[in-house]
Amino acid sequence: MAPDGQILPPNTYDAEPIPEAARAEIDRLLSSGDLFRYTAAKDAPVALLEEEFAALLGSRYALAVSSCSAALFLSLKALDLPRGARVLIPAFTFAAVPSAIVHADCTPVLVEVGENYRIDLEDFAAKLPDASAVMISHMRGHTSDMDRIMELADAAGIPVIEDAAHSLGTVWGGRNIGTIGKVGCFSFQSYKLVNAGEGGILVTDDPEIAARAVIMSGAYEENWKKHPGFQNSFCHWQNRLPLYNLRMQNLSAAVIRPQLPEIARRVADGRRNHDYMASLLNGSGLLSVPAALPPEERAPDSIQFNLSGDWTDAQALAFQRAAKQRGVSVQVFGLSEGNARAFWNWQFLGQTPDLPRTRAMLMRACDVRLPARLTIPELDVMANALIGAARSARA
Numbered sequence: 001m002a003p004d005g006q007i008l009p010p011n012t013y014d015a016e017p018i019p020e021a022a023r024a025e026i027d028r029l030l031s032s033g034d035l036f037r038y039t040a041a042k043d044a045p046v047a048l049l050e051e052e053f054a055a056l057l058g059s060r061y062a063l064a065v066s067s068c069s070a071a072l073f074l075s076l077k078a079l080d081l082p083r084g085a086r087v088l089i090p091a092f093t094f095a096a097v098p099s100a101i102v103h104a105d106c107t108p109v110l111v112e113v114g115e116n117y118r119i120d121l122e123d124f125a126a127k128l129p130d131a132s133a134v135m136i137s138h139m140r141g142h143t144s145d146m147d148r149i150m151e152l153a154d155a156a157g158i159p160v161i162e163d164a165a166h167s168l169g170t171v172w173g174g175r176n177i178g179t180i181g182k183v184g185c186f187s188f189q190s191y192k193l194v195n196a197g198e199g200g201i202l203v204t205d206d207p208e209i210a211a212r213a214v215i216m217s218g219a220y221e222e223n224w225k226k227h228p229g230f231q232n233s234f235c236h237w238q239n240r241l242p243l244y245n246l247r248m249q250n251l252s253a254a255v256i257r258p259q260l261p262e263i264a265r266r267v268a269d270g271r272r273n274h275d276y277m278a279s280l281l282n283g284s285g286l287l288s289v290p291a292a293l294p295p296e297e298r299a300p301d302s303i304q305f306n307l308s309g310d311w312t313d314a315q316a317l318a319f320q321r322a323a324k325q326r327g328v329s330v331q332v333f334g335l336s337e338g339n340a341r342a343f344w345n346w347q348f349l350g351q352t353p354d355l356p357r358t359r360a361m362l363m364r365a366c367d368v369r370l371p372a373r374l375t376i377p378e379l380d381v382m383a384n385a386l387i388g389a390a391r392s393a394r395a
């Protein structure tokens, strides 16, 4: 708050404090020096996290690793795809996703994304026959039509990996996002719902995929025995797969575990904030927030909206600047220099395809962080700043 009692726009990059309960466990780990997940014979914090996370999601297996990108990479390796296999991804995602595919010696194939940030099902269906796997990024927590995707992929016998990095707590037709495809991958990087600085986890019901992923994550010798819920399918893979050493360490698990009981509250608050802000922005006639799909219950910690009507690039940039002057940081995905979510910046792919629908969307789609801890008065200030900036940019 300013001295005159006025509410200022919040810093949306500030994190929520880590629950107090983490301290005792971190102290214990620091005094014992027991930081490696495989030192203890059982009940290491990482193994407990896996058990708790699998139960939370309703999955048979969970494997905690160093990042969601590592989880995506291991998912592809666990599927044992041939070198160069084509993997479909929505063209609206974070650069780390096509990077994980390149890392796994596969070829990312970009699929068009519509104005509502979801994958274009026509383009998806057209590109599916040449694909060996599908990696669906629920980008910014926007869920693509998982019923249609699973129907098409199942009919073609093509496995689906869910990149649920930003979708922890999202529900689709009563099912947890991340448990619909063969594998689901989540992130604990600081800008996600659960913050460990870095970290990731994958969930699956498939014992072979789980076994392969566990070994390749770095469960050397007989360390797979320290993973909860695993049977002897592991013996078969021992020493027959490379060890990529993408393990999580105990300190990360100690930071994550006390946040698991906070998820439900963060999801409820995030959804309340998002929907409140969406109604204000939609009322402006200048900014429009695409609706959730009917089966989708979202868990947002950011808001995306489109500049509605005909805006020039100059007006869109003026909007970005005017919002900044009013204290709200907003990015037009396609207009911020070098944005890692704009597919034409993924030069590591060599040639990037021409995807006019996705490009048009990215040139007018805006991104604002909206952490769950924000209050309604803070949201009012932010919405007024955004709407004021839009009016001035259009004037």
Ligand SMILES: *Cc1c(COP(=O)(O)O)cnc(C)c1O
Binding pocket: 067, 068, 069, 070, 093, 094, 096, 097, 137, 138, 139, 140, 163, 165, 166, 186, 187, 188, 189, 199, 200
């Ligand atoms: C954050 C994010 C990732 C990468 O997660 P890391 O844990 O940082 O590797 C991948 N996909 C999406 C959609 C993300 O939001």
